[in-house]
Amino acid sequence: SDYFQQAVKALLLGLSKESELNGLETELLVFGRITLAHSARCFTARSENRPKDQCEFRCGAYAEGMPLYSQDNQPLFRINGIQVQSEASCNLLGYYNKMLSLGITHYRVAEGDMAIERPISILSTYRQGVPVPVEIEASTTCNGYWWGKPGFNLVLPNE
Incomplete structure (x- = not known):
């Protein structure tokens, strides 16, 4: 304690x-949500196969971020633009x-x-x-x- x-x-x-x-x-x-990591690359743009300089701020379409799941299909993280966050x-x-x-x-x-x-x-x-x-x-x-x-x-x- x-x-x-x-x-x-x-x-x-x-x-x-x-x-x-x-x-x-x-x-x-x-x-x-806890920010666990930052990236120079936008995860949201990458998930939609967009180049970094043409992301069109797609992260705005996912206000809560995009969920990432464990191998057991349990929600584990959220990716939100350049951040990895706790679920x-x-x-x-x-x-x-x-x-x-x-x-x-x-x-x-x-x-x-x-x-x-x-x-x-x-x-x-x-x-x-x-x-x-x-x-x-x-x-x-x-x-x-x-x-x-x-x-x-x-x-x-x-x-």
């Missing part, structure tokens, strides 16, 4: 010696107080399958000091990476 805290502290300390200065702002993705959305909404105690100053919410208003509303309520029971959809969200477990797993608060 301390893996999350150790991971965030390691990230913060690893920034540089300047990271110890007061006022360092830190941002963490708390809800949304499931990272969900750290239930850990607001823990993130605050670790010095996280900014919380990123990325638009995705879930209406963006809900995660923003949850964060806003936490910022007002009101604990919120977070409804977590285990089949579409994940956070295992932060807990030393497979990234596509979901670890619930108080586990």
Whole structure:
């Protein structure tokens, strides 16, 4: 259970010696698909056999990206233009107080399958000091990476 805290502290300390200065702002993705890789080539254009310089911004036709499946035909990744993203959305909404105690100053919410208003509303309520029971959809969200477990797993608060 301390893996999350150790991971965030390691990230913060690893920034540089300047990271110890007061006022360092830190941002963490708390809800949304995780960008796993970038490419110089647009995956969407390539999937449609278009040259890179004639992509016509085809990625716009796939607002949620194009799903990629495992050999077992399970959704695994999303390709979206030049990004490879996680299929499931990272969900750290239930850990607001823990993130605050670790010095996280900014919380990123990325638009995705879930209406963006809900995660923003949850964060806003936490910022007002009101604990919120977070409804977590285990089949579409994940956070295992932060807990030393497979990234596509979901670890619930108080586990």
